[in-house]
Amino acid sequence: xNKGLSTRNLLLPLFLLLMAVYSAQLFAGPVSLxxxxxxxxxxxxxxxxxxxxxxxxxxxxxxxxxAALSTLLTYYNDRPFSExxxxxxxxxxxxxxxxxxxxxxxxxxxxRFVNAVGLEGLGYGEMTLDDLETxxxxxxxxxxxxxxxxxxxxRKRLGDKVIIGDPAxxxxxxxxxxxxxxxxxxxxxYVVSAEEKQQLTSKDKTHNKxxxxxxxxxxxxxxxxxxxxxxxxxxxxxxxxxxLVYSP
Numbered sequence: 001x002n003k004g005l006s007t008r009n010l011l012l013p014l015f016l017l018l019m020a021v022y023s024a025q026l027f028a029g030p031v032s033l034x035x036x037x038x039x040x041x042x043x044x045x046x047x048x049x050x051x052x053x054x055x056x057x058x059x060x061x062x063x064x065x066x067a068a069l070s071t072l073l074t075y076y077n078d079r080p081f082s083e084x085x086x087x088x089x090x091x092x093x094x095x096x097x098x099x100x101x102x103x104x105x106x107x108x109x110x111x112r113f114v115n116a117v118g119l120e121g122l123g124y125g126e127m128t129l130d131d132l133e134t135x136x137x138x139x140x141x142x143x144x145x146x147x148x149x150x151x152x153x154x155r156k157r158l159g160d161k162v163i164i165g166d167p168a169x170x171x172x173x174x175x176x177x178x179x180x181x182x183x184x185x186x187x188x189x190y191v192v193s194a195e196e197k198q199q200l201t202s203k204d205k206t207h208n209k210x211x212x213x214x215x216x217x218x219x220x221x222x223x224x225x226x227x228x229x230x231x232x233x234x235x236x237x238x239x240x241x242x243x244l245v246y247s248p
Contacts, residue, residue, distance in 0.1 A: 050171070051170035051171055051172075052170050052171070053171060054071070054075040054165070055071050055075075055153070055165045055167065055170065055171060056068075056070035056071045056074060056082075056083050056167060057083075057167060057168075057170075058083060058167035058168055059083060059084070060087070063083050063087050063167075064150050064151045064152075064167045064168060065105045065106075065107075065109070065110055065140070065151045066083045066084075066086040066087040066090065066105065066110075067083045067151075067167035068140045068151045068152065068153050068165075068167055069081075069086055069110050069113065069114070069140065069191070070082060070083045070086055071138075071153055071165060071167070072138060072140065072153070072191040073086075073114075073117070073119075073191065076137070076138055076191070077119060077191055077192075077193070079117055079119065081117070086113055089113055089116070090105055090109045090110075090112075090113055093112070094109060107121075107123055107140070107142070107187070107189050107212070110140070110189065111123065111189070114191050119191055119192065119193060119194075120191070120192050120193065120194060120196075120197040121189060121190070121191055122189070122190045122191075122192060122197065122200070122201075122211065123187060123188070123189045123190075123211065123212035124187070124188050124189075124190075124211060124212065125186060125187055125212050126186055127186050127187065127188045128186070129157060129162065129176060129179065129180070131188070132154050132157075132188060133156070133157050135188070135190070135200070137190060137192070137196075138153050138154060138155055138165075139153065139154045139188040139189060139190050140152075140153055140188070140189040140190075140191075141153070141154050141164075141183055141185070141187065141188055141189075142183075142185045142187055143182040143183050143185070144182060144184065144185075145182055150166070150168070151167070152164045152165060152166045152167070153165035153166075153167075154188070155171070157176070158173075160175055160176050161173040161174070161175060161176070162174050162175075162176055162179040164179075187212065
């Protein structure tokens with residue numbers, strides 16, 4: 001048997017399979033290729049599906065925080081709340097003047113919603129990339145990308161790459177150096193159950209981390225003009241101790 005020919009006969013179908021998997025035009029579904037007497041098959045995802053896998057896409061300029069929170073609730077805490085339900089709940093239960101003044105939602109707004117649905121929102125300051133990796137669960141991070149204040153989700157670190165879920169652009173990666181420049185706040189916000197909170201706070205990983213106060217968590221992602229227009233269309237109710245939560 002001609003070994004060179006045999007190798008080429010094997011490599012060509014494998015190459016075609018790889019091209020199919022990474023083709024931007026590919027639709028999700030089963031792929032099957034025959035290699036001699038054998039057949040390779042499996043399900044593949046389109047690049048668009050991979051880009052938005054386990055991530056809520058933001059629909060409005062103001063809603064990156066709501067979309068990020070929707071992602072953590074829906075995909076990691078089995079509490080499927082939509083971006084719109086979170087946004088309306090926060091707006092209906094916030095001080096309109098304060099929201100207008102700061103031009104957007106804060107981490108404390110997100111924390112109040114998390115508490116209202118029976119979970120715990122934990123904010124930590126002076127965090128490092130190593131800390132994010134050590135905690136081992138996704139976190140909402142306030143970042144600044146090209147002069148644009150934004151909320152994203154830390155997923156994991158792979159070598160020198162940091163994988164984030166961006167409600168505006170999908171699942172993307174940055175080098176560690178670029179990520180450090182974006183994440184100068186060094187704040188991380190976690191959504192956990194009461195049991196997970198006890199496990200998390202009892203571990204050595206949190207003993208030297210500073211928990212953020214409500215005042216520290218009044219960190220807004222500004223867009224004043226958009227917020228003013230949105231508030232003008234949504235009726236407000238007085239701020240109460242217990243948040244009124246819209247259905248998912």
